[in-house]
Amino acid sequence: MSTLLLDASRLDVSIAGHLFCHDLDLRLNSGESLAILGRNGAGKSTLLATLAGLRPASAGVLRIGGLDPAQAPPRALARIRGYLPQQQHDPFASTVLESVLVGRHPHLGRWEWEGETDQRLATTALAAVGLAEFAQREVHTLSGGERQRLGIAMLLTQQPQLFLLDEPLAHLDLNHQIAVLDLFSTPDRDWGATVVMVLHEPGLALRYCSRTLLLFGDGQWLEGASAEVITAENLSRLYGHPLRELKDGQHRWFVPI
């Protein structure tokens, strides 16, 4: 049975008087995946943070797993949705394992320590992103790509139903880009999670996300099945540069002219 996890109605997203997204209607059920594409500065991160309930919309109604993010206790919200920010911060010294266990906090009581199940989920998540050997390493010693994969492992440990990922492929080599996308793609997502991700590669959005939202930066947007929305014409308008479609077997790719 599918569950409505994200329900946005007539949402306006703006910063400092600039409207980036106007009148957005978006409903995502369990198991669906949505890519957000747009130019630098088009408001993708701002929209994603708004959909995560981390900043208020300037108009409209948002429900996350049926909860009003403005009213819901943060821990209850964190059990439903997980958010990967564009930049990861490590204010305190800790090991990789200690960091990834932070993902369990929404599931633990106030004075409760992590138990065996939490440890198992953490080591499974580290293995899923290829960091099993790094458990005792100091977080500050990780490379950019390793730190990015740790952020993803933290989210996996959190076990939300809705993943909101801001540029999950940032800092990753091609091998790890595909591994991370496979991790979140439908056949592997037997836990039925819903995924929203900001991407910069339309070909990967087409290949890995059933739906795509194009954000034009002036309030206008276009959302629908990726196969229909991702066209050379729409992308040329989106990026302000002409693009051409290339076919490689069943895959379609887009290159700047």
Ligand SMILES: Nc1ncnc2c1ncn2[C@@H]1O[C@H](COP(=O)(O)OP(=O)(O)OP(=O)(O)O)[C@@H](O)[C@H]1O
């Ligand atoms: N607090 C703020 N005050 C003023 N402008 C802001 C503020 N926060 C963000 N902006 C601006 O809003 C615009 C949208 O920012 P956002 O980070 O959402 O863009 P983006 O589409 O994610 O871009 P990128 O692809 O570069 O990550 C940018 O021009 C940014 O400089």
